[in-house]
Amino acid sequence: MRDGGVLSGSRQMNTQVVQRPWKKAALADRVASHVIRFCAFLAIVALILIFVFIGREALPLLTSQEVHKEADLARLLLPQPASSGGAAGFTWQPVSQTPKYSLLPLFLGTLKVTSIAVLIAIPLAVAAALYTSEFAPPLVREVLKPCIEILAGIPSVVIGFFCLMVVADWLQGVFGWTYRLNAMTAGVGLSLAVIPIVFTVAEDAFTSVPQAFREGSLAMGASAWQTASRVVLPAAVPGVLAACFLGFGRAIGETMIVLMASGNAAIISWLPSDAVRTFSATIAAELGEVVFGSAHYHVLFFLGAFLFVFTFVLNLLGRWWVVQLQKRLQGGS
Amino acid sequence: MSKGTGIGGTFMVSMMALACAVIVAMVAIIIGNILLHGAGGISWEFLSRAPEAGMTRGGIFPAIFGTAALVILMTIAVIPLGVATAVYMHEYAPKRSRMIGLVRLAIQNLAGVPAIVFGLFGYVFFTKFVGAAIDRGLYGGELVYGQPAIVWAALTMALLTLPTVVVATEEALRAIPQSYREAAYALGATRWQMIRRVVLPQATGGILTGGILAVSRGSGEVAPVMFTGAAYFLPELPRRLHDQFMELGYHVYVMTTQSIDVEATKPVLYSTVLVLLMLTFLLNFTAIMIRSRIRRRLRHDR
Numbered sequence: 001m002r003d004g005g006v007l008s009g010s011r012q013m014n015t016q017v018v019q020r021p022w023k024k025a026a027l028a029d030r031v032a033s034h035v036i037r038f039c040a041f042l043a044i045v046a047l048i049l050i051f052v053f054i055g056r057e058a059l060p061l062l063t064s065q066e067v068h069k070e071a072d073l074a075r076l077l078l079p080q081p082a083s084s085g086g087a088a089g090f091t092w093q094p095v096s097q098t099p100k101y102s103l104l105p106l107f108l109g110t111l112k113v114t115s116i117a118v119l120i121a122i123p124l125a126v127a128a129a130l131y132t133s134e135f136a137p138p139l140v141r142e143v144l145k146p147c148i149e150i151l152a153g154i155p156s157v158v159i160g161f162f163c164l165m166v167v168a169d170w171l172q173g174v175f176g177w178t179y180r181l182n183a184m185t186a187g188v189g190l191s192l193a194v195i196p197i198v199f200t201v202a203e204d205a206f207t208s209v210p211q212a213f214r215e216g217s218l219a220m221g222a223s224a225w226q227t228a229s230r231v232v233l234p235a236a237v238p239g240v241l242a243a244c245f246l247g248f249g250r251a252i253g254e255t256m257i258v259l260m261a262s263g264n265a266a267i268i269s270w271l272p273s274d275a276v277r278t279f280s281a282t283i284a285a286e287l288g289e290v291v292f293g294s295a296h297y298h299v300l301f302f303l304g305a306f307l308f309v310f311t312f313v314l315n316l317l318g319r320w321w322v323v324q325l326q327k328r329l330q331g332g333s
Numbered sequence: 334m335s336k337g338t339g340i341g342g343t344f345m346v347s348m349m350a351l352a353c354a355v356i357v358a359m360v361a362i363i364i365g366n367i368l369l370h371g372a373g374g375i376s377w378e379f380l381s382r383a384p385e386a387g388m389t390r391g392g393i394f395p396a397i398f399g400t401a402a403l404v405i406l407m408t409i410a411v412i413p414l415g416v417a418t419a420v421y422m423h424e425y426a427p428k429r430s431r432m433i434g435l436v437r438l439a440i441q442n443l444a445g446v447p448a449i450v451f452g453l454f455g456y457v458f459f460t461k462f463v464g465a466a467i468d469r470g471l472y473g474g475e476l477v478y479g480q481p482a483i484v485w486a487a488l489t490m491a492l493l494t495l496p497t498v499v500v501a502t503e504e505a506l507r508a509i510p511q512s513y514r515e516a517a518y519a520l521g522a523t524r525w526q527m528i529r530r531v532v533l534p535q536a537t538g539g540i541l542t543g544g545i546l547a548v549s550r551g552s553g554e555v556a557p558v559m560f561t562g563a564a565y566f567l568p569e570l571p572r573r574l575h576d577q578f579m580e581l582g583y584h585v586y587v588m589t590t591q592s593i594d595v596e597a598t599k600p601v602l603y604s605t606v607l608v609l610l611m612l613t614f615l616l617n618f619t620a621i622m623i624r625s626r627i628r629r630r631l632r633h634d635r
Contacts, residue, residue, distance in 0.1 A: 032529075033425065035417065039413070039418055040418045040432075043443065047442060047443055050451075054457070124352045125352075128353045132353065135346055135349065147356060151356070154553075155555075156448075156553070157582040157586050158363075158582075161602075162366065164589055164590075166366055192359060192363075224346075226342065253446070255447065255448060255555075256555050256586065284449055287559075288559070304453040307447050312442055312445070314445070
């Protein structure tokens with residue numbers, strides 16, 4: 001059928017047959033170019049939309065009279081009188097006769113858990129990364145790298161589950177703590193989520209140090225350890241910093257692990273054996289039951305906006321240090 | 334170890350080796366523990382039936398089905414968007430242009446946004462803004478799309494996994510020799526023809542890697558779907574775009590924290606975790622295999 005059609009109209013259609021596919025291709029090219037440009041632009045739009053929409057829900061905390069009856073910045077940050085008429089204090093008690101929205105217990109909780117996680121994860125991951133790039137026999141590398149990939153692939157809800165079921169018992173058995181779920185349990189779990197990021201970025205940094213640095217050092221009689229600690233490590237410092245910032249950003253935003261393993265009590269305490277409630281866990285635990293548009297709702301979005309801006313800045317700092325590392329090593333070699 | 338560093342150096346190096354061992358041990362313990370307690374409960378029945386008796390017995394089929402539906406919808410959204418973004422950065426935008434820097438910055442920062450923030454955004458943007466607008470426009474204000482639903486959860490998840498797809502696709506685009514593109518142009522192809530007939534077929538592996546990694550990430554994340562569509566328990570499977578759904582990760586969370594009888598739930602819980610873990614593990618493994626093949630090709634070509 002197709003052949004017949006082409007044959008019958010071949011004479012008159014001749015010029016158009018030559019012209020048309022070319023025009024069509026040019027048109028398709030232009031359409032595709034616009035569509036693709038638009039899609040790429042969407043990534044930027046998405047980021048802006050996240051900022052605008054979360055900011056829009058957080059803003060009434062600063063501007064709305066209605067919300068100010070229950071919560072404003074002063075009440076979020078300064079001590080408030082207790083409902084029983086006792087001494088002024090910092091309490092997070094959003095569901096009560098007189099709701100109290102002091103952010104201090106949550107801030108302290110977030111700081112405590114994140115610090116524990118980072119203090120465990122960064123030394124472990126950086127040491128492992130330095131070892132992998134400088135000393136490790138190929139066999140160790142072939143075991144460790146897939147392990148890191150597996151660890152990075154474990155869903156955080158599984159890590160949270162593991163902490164709640166297993167790690168909590170172990171830690172309680174060793175230290176004899178009153179509460180199974182506490183800052184330490186959550187911190188240990190969180191470190192598992194942070195290790196892959198820190199390791200990957202730090203290892204990238206160490207391996208990008210030019211081989212000439214090492215050869216120079218070894219030629220001057222330094223040992224392998226001296227080379228690693230006094231040449232490779234200092235040269236890769238911006239990369240290690242980047243790893244710390246990105247790891248910290250991951251830790252502060254991680255939700256499921258702290259939600260499941262931290263005990264979720266908003267207590268002011270420095271002890272790692274007390275239960276804590278973090279910003280992210282507060283949002284996850286309370287947004288489901290909150291009244292749409294209430295003061296509590298806006299406070300939760302305020303926490304979300306804080307997390308967004310804070311991790312955004314940490315990410316920018318992390319990326320900036322990566323660029324610094326590249327500049328430094330390219331300039332030096 | 335030579336010259337004067339002796340004991341100190343040896344000690345430090347062995348400490349670093351110990352750090353490696355600790356990390357490997359942690360991974361081994363987690364997987365070992367879950368395998369040990371979870372493997373016994375996995376059967377065809379467990380995979381094909383709904384939870385029973387307050388989630389202490391029965392299976393997890395609705396959660397598996399919901400997760401699959403979620404990641405399929407997510408993939409439909411994220412692959413075209415992610416691939417187009419990568420193609421733009423690598424094939425369209427002039428090198429080192431301001432636009433390319435902005436897109437890259439946006440992608441990198443999107444990758445760093447906490448999952449819970451995506452959850453908040455999905456809730457307020459998709460359900461309360463887009464969904465409510467659809468309801469006003471098409472359903473006369475009746476509540477259909479203006480509430481948590483699988484389509485909103487999938488779109489939220491698509492945003493979360495966008496960087497994964499972009500990065501993997503870009504890596505694949507970089508592996509395609511420049512001469513292929515020049516050959517296509519020399520034959521008179523337009524840029525779009527070159528991309529569609531030469532670049533995209535060559536980049537299939539990378540796109541596949543990105544897609545699989547995104548699916549793996551999407552099937553395990555809980556925080557973004559908590560408020561955008563995942564449900565505690567549903568008697569029926571989701572059939573329409575605006576239905577709620579059950580998700581494996583959320584199911585684990587619910588059973589772990591809100592179970593009436595922790596000891597009775599434990600065997601089912603462990604088996605569910607094992608299923609989730611194996612699923613992400615297999616997906617990641619496949620993606621890593623494909624990626625390492627691409628990387629090998631990249632090395633050969635240069």
